[in-house]
Amino acid sequence: MPYQLPTEDQTLAVESFRKFLQSEIKPVAREYRDRFIPKEKMRELTQRIAEFGLPGCSIPAELGGMGLTFTMQGMLFEELVACSCDIALAVMINLGLPLLLTGASQELRDKYMADALAGKIFSSVAISEPDVGSNVAELKTRAVRDGDHYIINGEKTWISNGEYSDVVVVTCRTESGLSHILVDRKEHGYESRNIDKIALGSQSTAQLFFQDVRVPVTNLIGKEGEGLKNTMKLFEVARGHVGTLSIGLMRASLEESIAYAKDRKQFGKPIAAHQLVAAKIANMAMLLDASRLMCHRVFGLIDAGIRCDMEASMAKAFATEAAVRACRDAVQLHGGNGITKEFNVERYLREAIIIPIPDGTTEIQQLAISRALTGISAFA
Ligand SMILES: Cc1cc2nc3c(=O)[nH]c(=O)nc-3n(C[C@H](O)[C@H](O)[C@H](O)COP(=O)(O)OP(=O)(O)OC[C@H]3O[C@@H](n4cnc5c(N)ncnc54)[C@H](O)[C@@H]3O)c2cc1C
Structure with missing residues (x-):
């Protein structure tokens, strides 16, 4: 794909989104650094951000x-992310519901689409379970x-936006295989419990509990048994965005490292004038650019209607691992200051190691x- x-x-x-983020969102992100943003406060933010096109853009x-386009969405x-990885993650998860609703019944679309696009409701996509992580098929x-209803029983874990969620699209085992069912917390009822993490503690990752939850069959999204296929389609878009989470972290790390390397003096000159420090800056910039190009290729292919599961896997794996390296270099470049809460780079590194x-x-x-390349599966 040409650049x-x-x-x-x-x-x-x-540019206009950046200005808004700097004046309206950055101060809130600073205020809540490493502290949970309560649901109503987060809702205020998601509604403001929705005015700029997240999640409505694509x-x-x-x-x-x-x-x-998805390309425009990725740019926004x-x-x-460069402003706040926590808030970005909450918004990113909210991108899932409108996308899934495009394949849902008119009834579900009428009920949820407008509020989802306005950032008024929080949604989650619940796949992972305590005993089932990488192997989704299990x-x-x-x-x-049961007549016109499904009765759902089970437990989900690591669910982003889980504690905030008003609705959750649950991947469940039905008679014909895995299926997506939309569960509304108020109407059908489920419990959640937030999980403490090393970083990204301003947003919610949670366990969800479904005990004899009765949901009308009209809340099925897509067809019964198509849950795995629809999840893979969602992953294609999601992986480009998860890669972009890491891009935002690398960008913020690089910008702060450049400023620090120009300002901090050792051996009578700015540390940027020492070749090993210069190499770190150059490497961070290369990792950032390569990751961005890979994620933009994914968005460009999706915009062109071309399936790109492999490219999405490449972008996600490369960008998220690149960010771990770049954010670690940013801490090293800051010396002792790098591990203090006075600077942001320690937080970027804690955030970066989550995203892979x-x-x-x-x-x-x-x-x-x-x-995809060999035709041979090495999964099992
Ligand atoms: C911050 C965060 C947010 C999340 N949000 C959501 C969400 O919104 N919804 C949701 O459903 N899930 C979510 N998850 C869950 C996430 O998708 C899983 O954690 C992930 O798929 C890995 O599953 P696991 O943690 O059970 O690890 P496991 O599958 O147990 O894997 C453990 C280790 O073994 C490796 N491994 C496993 N199988 C193989 C293999 N065949 N070959 C080689 N190595 C292997 C893995 O790579 C990993 O290193 C989230 C997780 C995190 C950390």
Whole structure:
């Protein structure tokens, strides 16, 4: 895919979003650094951010979205991550519901699409379970048909936005295989419990508990048994965005490292004038650029309607591991200051080591890439 310069419209949209983020979102992110942002506060933020096109950007205009591209969405998303990885993650998860609703019944779309696009409701996509992580095909959560309803029983874990969620799309085992069922917390009821993490503690990762939850069959998204296929389609988009989470972290690390390396003096000159420090800056910049190009290739292919599971795996694995290296170098470049809370780079590193895990670990992406190239599965 050839490199494409951003259009004037894209540049203007990014610039105005950046200004808004700096004045309205950055102060809140600072205030809540490493502290949980309560649901209503987070909702205020997601509603403001929705005005700029997240999550509506890539949703067709006839469904209430802006009808723009995934490339544009990725550009806006990078700005948000560079401002706050926590808030970006909450917004990224909210991107899932409108995308899934594009394949849902008119009834479900009418009920949820407008509020989802306006950032008014929080949604989660619940796949992982305590005993089932990388091997999604083994999911245990069951949805048993009872007349016009499903009865859902099971437990999900690591669910982003879980504690905030108003609705959750649960991947369940039904008679014909894995299926996606939309569960509404108020109408159908489920419990959640937040999980403490090494970083990204301003947003929610949670366990969800479903005990005899009765949901109408009309809440099925897509067809019964198509849950795995639809999950893989969602992963294609999600992996480009997860890669972009890491891009935002690398960008923030690089910007702060450049400023520090110009300012901090040792041996009578700025540390940027020492060749080993200069090499670190150059390496961080190369990792950032390569990752960004790989993620933009994914968005470009999706915009062109071309399936790109392998490229999405490559972008996710490369960008998320690149960020671990780049953010670690940023801490090293800051010396002792790098490990203090006075500077941001220690937080970026804690955030960076989380991102290679969700949406398929690096190892799972490597297996998927190799399978696509050789035709031979090394999964089991
Ligand atoms: C911050 C965060 C947010 C998340 N958000 C969500 C969410 O919103 N919804 C959701 O459903 N899930 C979510 N997850 C869960 C995530 O998708 C899983 O953690 C991930 O798929 C890995 O599963 P696991 O943790 O059970 O690890 P396991 O599958 O137990 O893997 C443990 C280790 O073994 C390796 N491994 C496993 N199988 C193989 C193999 N065949 N070959 C080589 N190595 C292997 C893995 O790479 C890993 O290093 C989130 C996780 C995190 C950390």
